Amino acid sequence: MPHELRRAPGDIKPTMTDQDVLDFCKKGLFVLEGVIPDRTNHWVSEYLNQEGNDSQTLLEEERFVEEVLLNPKVSGVTRSLLGERFQLPDWMANHRLVGPQKTKNWHMDAGSKFERTCNLLQVFYIPQANTNEMGPTLFLPGSHLVPIPREELEHFGHLAGQVATVGPAGSVFFTAYSIWHRQSEKVDSSTRNVLKWVTWRTVPPKRDWIIGNDFEFTRVDYSYTNDYFCGPARKWQSVLRVSEMFYWLCGKSEEFHVVGGAGWPFSASDPRGWAPQR
Numbered sequence: 001m002p003h004e005l006r007r008a009p010g011d012i013k014p015t016m017t018d019q020d021v022l023d024f025c026k027k028g029l030f031v032l033e034g035v036i037p038d039r040t041n042h043w044v045s046e047y048l049n050q051e052g053n054d055s056q057t058l059l060e061e062e063r064f065v066e067e068v069l070l071n072p073k074v075s076g077v078t079r080s081l082l083g084e085r086f087q088l089p090d091w092m093a094n095h096r097l098v099g100p101q102k103t104k105n106w107h108m109d110a111g112s113k114f115e116r117t118c119n120l121l122q123v124f125y126i127p128q129a130n131t132n133e134m135g136p137t138l139f140l141p142g143s144h145l146v147p148i149p150r151e152e153l154e155h156f157g158h159l160a161g162q163v164a165t166v167g168p169a170g171s172v173f174f175t176a177y178s179i180w181h182r183q184s185e186k187v188d189s190s191t192r193n194v195l196k197w198v199t200w201r202t203v204p205p206k207r208d209w210i211i212g213n214d215f216e217f218t219r220v221d222y223s224y225t226n227d228y229f230c231g232p233a234r235k236w237q238s239v240l241r242v243s244e245m246f247y248w249l250c251g252k253s254e255e256f257h258v259v260g261g262a263g264w265p266f267s268a269s270d271p272r273g274w275a276p277q278r
Contacts, residue, residue, distance in 0.1 A: 007085045007202060008075060014209040015076030019220075021209055024081065024118075025245040026224035026238070028144030028176035029163065032073055036125070036170030040067040044127040048094060048193050055094035055195055068125065074172050080209040081118055081174070081249070082201040089197035096193050097135050101186040106140075106153040112178035114147040116244040118205070124165060124173040125195045135186025136164040137173075137194060142224050144176035145241040153180060161226030165194065206251035222246070 016024075024030045044064065047053050058064045068074065069088055078086055109122065130136045140162050164184065165173055175181070177198065186192065222243040240258065247256040 005090055006088045008070065008079070008088060010085055012070070012075045012079045012084070013072075014080035015073060016080035017210045018207075018212050018215040021080060021249060022220060022222070022242075022246050024174070024176075025242045025249070026222075027141035028179040029139055029141050030077060030081075030174040031167070032077065032172045032174075034168040034170045035073045035172060036068055036071060036127070038169065041127040041169040044068070044195075045193060048096070048127075049191075055092045058195075059089065059092055074123075077172075077174055078121060078123075078199055081121060082199065083203040083205060083208065085202050087200040087202055089199050092195055092197040094193055094195055095137070095183065096191070097183075097186050098191045099186075099189050101135050101183070103135075103185040104183040106156045106159070106180050106182045107150060108143075108153070108178050108180055112150075114145060114178050116145065116241055117248050118176065118245065119201045120177050120198055122175045122177045122179070122196065122198050124175070126165060126167065126171050127169060127193055127195070129169045130164075130166050130171070130192065130194075131188075132164060132166055132184075133186070133188040134190055134192045135184050136166050138162045138164050138182050138184050139173070139175060140180040140226075142226055142238065143180035144178045145238070145245065146180075204251065205249050207249070217247075 016030075020030065040063075044058070047058060047061075048055065065088065124137060140159050142161075159180075165171070222239045224238045224242055244256055247253055
C-alpha cells in the first residue's frame with residue numbers, strides 16, 4: 001500500500017539564511033549534525049532491527065513524521081529550500097549494511113537533470129553514529145551542477161574533496177538530487193542504517209528564508225572550487241551555474257542576465273569590476 005501523499009504544515013519557519021542557501025547552491029550539500037534527539041534515534045534503530053519492519057513502514061508512523069521529518073531544524077532547512085507546504089516523502093530507502101562491505105561505484109540517482117533549479121531534495125539520516133570504518137556514504141560537493149554520463153562515473157575512484165557522512169547519531173544530510181555519491185568500504189562488523197528519502201516543492205520559488213539586510217546580489221562571491229573541481233576554467237563555470245541556481249531559488253530568473261567575458265557574475269566578488277545594479 002503506497003504511503004499517502006501529504007504536505008507539510010503551513011506554519012513551518014525557515015531556518016536558513018541567504019548565505020546558507022548560496023552555499024547550498026555551490027556545494028549541493030547542507031549538513032545538520034546530531035539534530036534528532038537520542039531517544040528518537042534509539043527508537044528508529046530498534047524499529048529497523050525488528051523483523052517484519054522496514055524503512056517504508058516508518059513513514060506510516062506518526063512519531064517518525066513528527067520527530068524526524070517535521071523536526072523543527074530538519075523541516076526548517078527543507079522549508080527554506082523548497083518553500084511552504086512542501087510534499088513529505090512517499091517512499092524511503094534504508095541503505096543498511098551488516099558486516100564488512102566493498103566500496104561501490106560513484107553514481108548519481110536516476111532522473112538527475114543537472115538543472116539550475118531546486119524542485120526536490122534528497123535527504124540522508126543516520127540514526128546511529130557513523131565512523132569511517134562503517135562505510136559512510138561519500139558525496140562530492142559541487143558535482144550536482146556538472147553534467148556527465150552516468151556510466152562514466154563508474155570509472156572514478158578516490159576523488160579529492162569528497163565528504164563522508166561521518167557524524168554523531170541524529171545527523172541529517174540534505175543534498176541536491178543530482179550530487180555524485182557512493183558507499184565507501186565498510187571494514188567493521190557493525191550494523192549501519194542510513195535512511196534516504198526525497199521531498200518535493202509544491203509552490204513557485206521565492207526568497208522567503210531568513211533575509212539579511214547586508215546581502216548584496218551583485219557583490220557576493222558565487223564561485224566554488226574544491227580539490228577536484230579546480231582551475232580557472234572550472235571556477236568560472238561554477239560561477240555561472242551557482243548564480244543562476246541562486247537567482248532561480250530567489251524567484252528572480254527573469255533578472256538573471258549574463259553579459260559575458262569578465263562581466264557579471266564573474267566580477268561580482270571584485271568591487272572594481274562591472275556589475276549590473278539591482
